[in-house]
Amino acid sequence: MQRLKIQHLIATGIYTALYFILMALCLLVLRFTIPGFHNLLLPGVTALFTGLIYLILIAKVQRFGAISIMGSVIGLLFLMTGHFPLAFLPNIVAAILADFIQFKTNLPIKVRTMLSYTVFSYGLVGPLLPLWFMRQAYIDALLARGKDQKYIHFVFEHVTQQMFIVSLLAIFIGSIVGILIAFRLYQKHFATRFGQIYE
Amino acid sequence: MNKKSLSIDPRVSLFYVLLASLFLIFPFQLSVQYCFFGVVACALLLIGKYRQVLYYLLIFVVFVLPIAIRHPILALIRDFLAIGFARMLPLFMTMSLAMDRQSTGKWQAAVAKMKMPSFLFIPLVVCIRFIPTFIQEGKQIAQSLKYRGLAQNWRQILFHPWQFFEYFVIPLLSSSEQVIMDLSSSSLIRCIQNTNTKTSIYPIRLKMLDYLLFLIGLGMIGGQLWLHSLI
Amino acid sequence: MVALIDLKNLEYHTPNQECLLKGIDFQLFPGECVLICGKSGSGKTTLLNVLSGLVPELFEGQLAGQGQMLGQQFPISDFPSHAEKIGRVFQNPKSQFFTSEVLSELAFKMENLGLSREMMQEKIQQVATFFEIEAFLAQPLYQLSGGQKQTVAFASSLLPACQVLFLDEVASNLDKTGLAKLKQTLKHLKRSGVALVLVEHRLDYCLDLIDRIYVLENGQLKQELSAAELKTYSANELAGFGLRDWQAAVNQLTLQMEKKEATIQLQLENLFFAYPKQKEKQIAIHSLTLDNRQIIGLVGENGAGKSTLVQLLTGLLKAKQSRITLNGQLMRAKDLLAQSFLVRQEVSLQLFFESVAKELTFQAKRLACYDEIVAAFGLEQLLSRHPQSLSGGEKQRVAIASALLSGKTCLYFDEPTSGLDALQMQQVSQQLRFIQQNYPVLIVVISHDQPFLCQTCDRILKLEKGRITSA
Numbered sequence: 001m002q003r004l005k006i007q008h009l010i011a012t013g014i015y016t017a018l019y020f021i022l023m024a025l026c027l028l029v030l031r032f033t034i035p036g037f038h039n040l041l042l043p044g045v046t047a048l049f050t051g052l053i054y055l056i057l058i059a060k061v062q063r064f065g066a067i068s069i070m071g072s073v074i075g076l077l078f079l080m081t082g083h084f085p086l087a088f089l090p091n092i093v094a095a096i097l098a099d100f101i102q103f104k105t106n107l108p109i110k111v112r113t114m115l116s117y118t119v120f121s122y123g124l125v126g127p128l129l130p131l132w133f134m135r136q137a138y139i140d141a142l143l144a145r146g147k148d149q150k151y152i153h154f155v156f157e158h159v160t161q162q163m164f165i166v167s168l169l170a171i172f173i174g175s176i177v178g179i180l181i182a183f184r185l186y187q188k189h190f191a192t193r194f195g196q197i198y199e
Numbered sequence: 200m201n202k203k204s205l206s207i208d209p210r211v212s213l214f215y216v217l218l219a220s221l222f223l224i225f226p227f228q229l230s231v232q233y234c235f236f237g238v239v240a241c242a243l244l245l246i247g248k249y250r251q252v253l254y255y256l257l258i259f260v261v262f263v264l265p266i267a268i269r270h271p272i273l274a275l276i277r278d279f280l281a282i283g284f285a286r287m288l289p290l291f292m293t294m295s296l297a298m299d300r301q302s303t304g305k306w307q308a309a310v311a312k313m314k315m316p317s318f319l320f321i322p323l324v325v326c327i328r329f330i331p332t333f334i335q336e337g338k339q340i341a342q343s344l345k346y347r348g349l350a351q352n353w354r355q356i357l358f359h360p361w362q363f364f365e366y367f368v369i370p371l372l373s374s375s376e377q378v379i380m381d382l383s384s385s386s387l388i389r390c391i392q393n394t395n396t397k398t399s400i401y402p403i404r405l406k407m408l409d410y411l412l413f414l415i416g417l418g419m420i421g422g423q424l425w426l427h428s429l430i
Numbered sequence: 431m432v433a434l435i436d437l438k439n440l441e442y443h444t445p446n447q448e449c450l451l452k453g454i455d456f457q458l459f460p461g462e463c464v465l466i467c468g469k470s471g472s473g474k475t476t477l478l479n480v481l482s483g484l485v486p487e488l489f490e491g492q493l494a495g496q497g498q499m500l501g502q503q504f505p506i507s508d509f510p511s512h513a514e515k516i517g518r519v520f521q522n523p524k525s526q527f528f529t530s531e532v533l534s535e536l537a538f539k540m541e542n543l544g545l546s547r548e549m550m551q552e553k554i555q556q557v558a559t560f561f562e563i564e565a566f567l568a569q570p571l572y573q574l575s576g577g578q579k580q581t582v583a584f585a586s587s588l589l590p591a592c593q594v595l596f597l598d599e600v601a602s603n604l605d606k607t608g609l610a611k612l613k614q615t616l617k618h619l620k621r622s623g624v625a626l627v628l629v630e631h632r633l634d635y636c637l638d639l640i641d642r643i644y645v646l647e648n649g650q651l652k653q654e655l656s657a658a659e660l661k662t663y664s665a666n667e668l669a670g671f672g673l674r675d676w677q678a679a680v681n682q683l684t685l686q687m688e689k690k691e692a693t694i695q696l697q698l699e700n701l702f703f704a705y706p707k708q709k710e711k712q713i714a715i716h717s718l719t720l721d722n723r724q725i726i727g728l729v730g731e732n733g734a735g736k737s738t739l740v741q742l743l744t745g746l747l748k749a750k751q752s753r754i755t756l757n758g759q760l761m762r763a764k765d766l767l768a769q770s771f772l773v774r775q776e777v778s779l780q781l782f783f784e785s786v787a788k789e790l791t792f793q794a795k796r797l798a799c800y801d802e803i804v805a806a807f808g809l810e811q812l813l814s815r816h817p818q819s820l821s822g823g824e825k826q827r828v829a830i831a832s833a834l835l836s837g838k839t840c841l842y843f844d845e846p847t848s849g850l851d852a853l854q855m856q857q858v859s860q861q862l863r864f865i866q867q868n869y870p871v872l873i874v875v876i877s878h879d880q881p882f883l884c885q886t887c888d889r890i891l892k893l894e895k896g897r898i899t900s901a
Contacts, residue, residue: 004318006392007383007488013325014375018368020326021333029357049364056372060379065318073323079216086220181361188784189369193819328530331572336779342746343780346771347836348793366782373818374778381525384484388518389528389539389586393510400537400550 008061009069015057016073022050023124040163043124044170047117051175051182054117059186059194064103067116071095071123078126087126094123109198110183118175128167206246208409211416212296215239218416219289231423232289238415239292245408251295258288321391325382333371340367434458434594434625435481437504440495442480450476450491454651456644458594463616463626463639468646469672470823470851474629477646478596481627483512500593514543517587518596521603521849523579531570532563536586545590557585561615577608577732584615594625601635602848605731605878609635631851632674634880637661645671672851674881692721693870694839696743696756703742703749703896712738713749713896722872724888725862729877735896736876740842743874744770756839771838775845777825781817786828789817795837796869806864807831823854827861834865840872841865847882855879859886 026045030038057066072095075088098120102112183198191198219239222232236259243252262277315323344350344366356363435458442451451473458464466474479485483506485493493505500515502508520526529535536557540550558564561581566574574582580603587595601609613635616626620639628636643660645653652671660668665675696719703713712735720726730736741747743754745766754761756769774780783789786809791797804810807827812820817828826846833841843862847855859882866873877883883890892899 005488006321006386007379009318009321010325010383010386011375011379013322014329014379016322016326017329017333018371018375021330021337022364022368049360052368052372069318069322072319073326076319076323077326185365185369189816189818190372192816324529328528331530332524335572336776339774339776340779342772343774344782345746345767346744346838347780347782348768349782369818370779370781374776378525380488381520381522382528383488384479384482385518385520385526386528387484387488387509388482388513388516390510390513390542391528393542393544395544397541398544398547398550399541400533400547400554402547 003063004061004065004069008063008066011060012057012066012069013073015053015060016070019050019053019070020074020077022046022053039128040167041170043121043128043167044172044174046124047121047171047174048178048181051117051178051180052185054120054179055113055182055186055198056190056194058102058113059190059197064099067099067102067120068092068096071098071120075123075126087129090126090129091123094119094121098123113198114176114179117179118172121171121175121178122168124171125167128164207242207296207412208406211409211412212293214413214416215242215293215296216290218420219293221420222289228423228426231419231426234419234422235289236292238412238419239289239296242296242412243292246296248295255288255292255295262288336371336374337367340370431459434460435497435499437495437497437499440477440480440493440504442476442485442491442493444491449649451480451649454495454644454646455654456481458625458627460593460625461620461623462641463620463628463636465628465630465636465640465643466646467630467643467671467673468652469670469853470821472646472672473649474646475598476649478518478598478627478629481594482516482518482596483509515593516596517592517594519584519587519598519600521599523576523583526583527571527579530572531568532574532582533567535571535582536567536589538586540590543590550589553589557589560618561585561611575732576603577605580604580608581611584612588619592624594627595619596627596629598629599631599849601630601632603845603878607731613639631672631849631855633660633668634674669852669856672853674852674855692723694757694872695719695721696840696872697754698743699753701742701749701752701754703738703747703752711896713742715739715896715898718891718898720872720874722866722870725866725886726872726874727877727883727887727890728874728893729883729890730893734893736893737844738896739893740772740844740874740876744772744840744842766840769838770840770842771833771836772842772844773826773829773833773846775848777822777829778818780829781825784816785813786815786817786820787813789828790832790835792832794832794835796835799869800835803831803834807861823850823857826850826858830858830861830865834869834871839870841874843873843875843877845877845879846875847877847879855882856885858882862886 023042023046026049027038027042030042030045034041054067057070060066071091072088075091075095078087078091098116101107101116101119105112107115186194186198219235222235236255240252240255243255341350349366350356350363435456437454437456440451440454440456441449443449454477456477466477468474476485479489480493481499483499485491486505487509495504497504499506500512502512506512527535528538533554536554537550540553545553554567555564558567561584563578563581563585566578571579571582580600584600601612604612616636616639619626626639628640630636633640637657637660640657640660643653643655643657644651645655663671668675698715698718698720701713701715701718702711704711728736728739738747742749742752743766745761745763745768748763754766756766759765761769781789783792790804790809790813791800794800796803804813807830809827809831812824812828817825820828830843830846846858846862850858862873862875863886865871875883875887
């Protein structure tokens with residue numbers, strides 16, 4: 001972390017702001033199109049659109065630390081906006097892992113970036129964690145209201161489990177597609193100015 | 200310096216947010232839930248958020264209080280939603296408590312006092328500071344897109360999301376370039392890299408109200424554990 | 431008197447071996463006001479960065495030279511103690527605000543230096559009284575107007591007091607009252623012994639304060655003058671230094687080139703508009719006719735309603751009972767939007783494509799004139815470049831050219847000359863004139879820039895609290 005200078009820290013802050021706004025926009029759109037299930041697909045959809053910011057961050061800082069910090073700041077923002085407090089842990093863990101993959105391994109650059117971005121995006125599952133706990137709450141409460149509701153709870157339990165798997169799959173697909181699109185956008189708009197980093 | 204209403208130390212509001220999230224994991228006794236609602240509602244009133252208290256009161260009455268509804272389908276819907284709302288209500292309320300808009304500076308001071316390392320603190324502060332700026336600039340971009348004939352209606356945006364992403368993000372990223380260097384220059388000249396102990400313009404002192412709320416919070420946890428052990 | 435800064439043979443090379451500064455001698459004494467000027471790209475900001483100690487702290491490269499800066503031998507090794515003694519104000523408040531609140535911003539440097547709260551409060555009170563900003567000490571920054579933000583930026587650079595204050599084109603966005611306040615502040619600082627280093631294109635507000643001038647060209651010191659010597663130079667020679675003519679007749683429209691016939695005519699009737707939550711009318715105009723026989727300038731203090739008026743004229747906002755006709759046809763907001771184009775001040779936010787050529791040709795209706803327009807705006811060499819990689823002046827030329835190529839009949843320009851040097855300002859003036867003379871286009875320019883307005887506009891509309899006071 002000592003090698004990160006003030007301009008890297010400020011750049012990280014600014015790019016995280018953009019990331020966060022994009023995430024909020026995705027949330028808004030999802031809320032209107034699929035209310036109720038918006039939380040499940042949010043990480044996947046976010047991963048689909050924020051790839052370019054990730055690439056620019058790496059291009060600008062080019063050293064270990066920035067990705068970890070971005071993930072941690074996003075986690076802190078989750079905490080401050082009233083999400084489940086342990087929601088920030090996945091962010092930090094995933095971000096540090098992604099940082100390691102990006103800067104401490106020697107895979108070919110494109111593969112490395114795709115992998116690290118996917119790992120990073122899995123950090124967004126934090127806010128979904130309450131659903132696990134909510135599930136238990138639903139089951140408890142429904143049971144308490146009478147055993148004839150048992151079949152509802154049974155169906156519901158399955159539905160929630162499947163939903164969670166869908167969400168995780170969505171993150172994977174969203175990340176891969178998102179980063180590929182981001183590579184193209186980077187080539188189109190930033191390669192000449194920031195350098196051909198991703199070839 | 201807001202003299203109209205009281206304010207709550209950010210550390211105490213953070214404590215309440217953490218407390219509220221415990222409601223999500225563990226089933227709390229109804230009495231403790233009522234108590235929590237009462238305390239947080241009073242706190243919100245004290246800091247002047249009257250409208251929000253009304254809104255939360257409505258949710259509380261409809262979804263948390265065990266009032267019977269005659270109509271069977273409505274009752275089912277309400278029961279279904281109630282679980283979600285009842286669990287989330289504490290979290291929303293404490294969120295309102297914590298997001299007292301005028302105290303961002305106090306938040307920063309409190310956070311600094313909690314000894315957050317500067318490599319986290321600086322990006323966090325810069326991020327928060329730039330979110331409104333980017334939103335404003337986004338609106339300007341939207342206007343320019345209208346002049347260009349590129350953003351006529353919502354259908355266009357929905358069918359070509361990446362196109363619009365490109366239109367918005369590229370200018371914002373590019374205009375950030377200069378800002379990053381200028382802000383770095385400005386911060387360096389204003390001695391951001393000094394390693395001595397920094398002071399704060401905001402007094403971070405826990406007041407009577409903060410201690411009171413903290414004790415009540417502890418009391419509620421204690422009460423829940425005691426009630427739980429009675430079962 | 432001991433010089434605060436005394437440098438000889440200053441030289442600066444970037445890591446790419448590009449020589450940005452060479453053979454520069456610079457001196458600064460307490461209570462002095464020194465101007466650094468030159469055409470765009472001559473190295474003024476780079477020199478400022480060196481003097482601020484930001485090279486090599488922030489900007490990499492090799493520095494060479496002899497002398498001292500604020501007691502330290504050059505090149506300095508102890509940046510923190512150098513930073514303590516200086517202050518710097520940037521052109522754009524956005525670039526220098528670190529926090530989101532006025533109070534935090536003012537206290538920022540003092541907090542970093544570890545001053546006690548009592549001392550900080552005392553100093554803030556003094557400065558707040560001087561700048562008359564006590565009223566919004568507790569407010570968040572986003573609620574302030576542009577001029578208020580610049581005042582806060584200025585105030586925060588003086589807390590705590592510094593020995594040298596660097597000012598980088600700070601007058602660009604100020605209106606008349608802002609400029610007067612700025613002049614007053616600089617006078618006060620000089621008297622208290624603070625040395626001022628200004629980078630400016632315009633002399634109108636600061637010529638009385640300046641003691642010496644350094645003229646840079648291509649990174650080298652072209653000339654060092656005293657203020658008295660500068661006053662003897664003609665407008666053309668000043669333009670060669672990148673400086674605007676300070677003697678320009680302020681109230682007269684010097685060049686009037688009216689067209690004989692009006693091909694585009696915009697008529698307004700009963701334009702009354704208030705924002706939803708406000709009772710007072712933001713705009714109240716009974717009737718107004720604009721046509722393209724003249725280039726029209728729109729002036730007024732900050733907050734008078736200029737941007738609101740333009741938004742109404744271009745169809746972004748709707749005024750219910752108003753009647754707007756273009757060449758006799760009644761226009762609804764949507765129609766106005768289809769016919770209008772606004773080139774805004776922050777040019778980066780309106781360039782969307784990956785090449786200048788694409789930017790110019792996208793949905794362009796005047797493609798037949800493409801080559802002519804590209805030549806007129808000097809864009810041939812830039813066609814394959816990415817618009818965001820261009821310099822400020824180049825970006826603006828692209829924006830104006832794309833506005834023209836769009837085929838729209840009403841073009842509006844918001845502060846097109848802020849931050850431009852004399853030559854660039856003349857170029858913009860010529861470009862607008864070119865458009866007016868050769869194409870059926872209505873041109874309205876919002877500006878604070880008096881010399882530019884006098885040179886370019888044939889008719890000035892003054893807006894005061896939403897009402898037209900002179901036509």
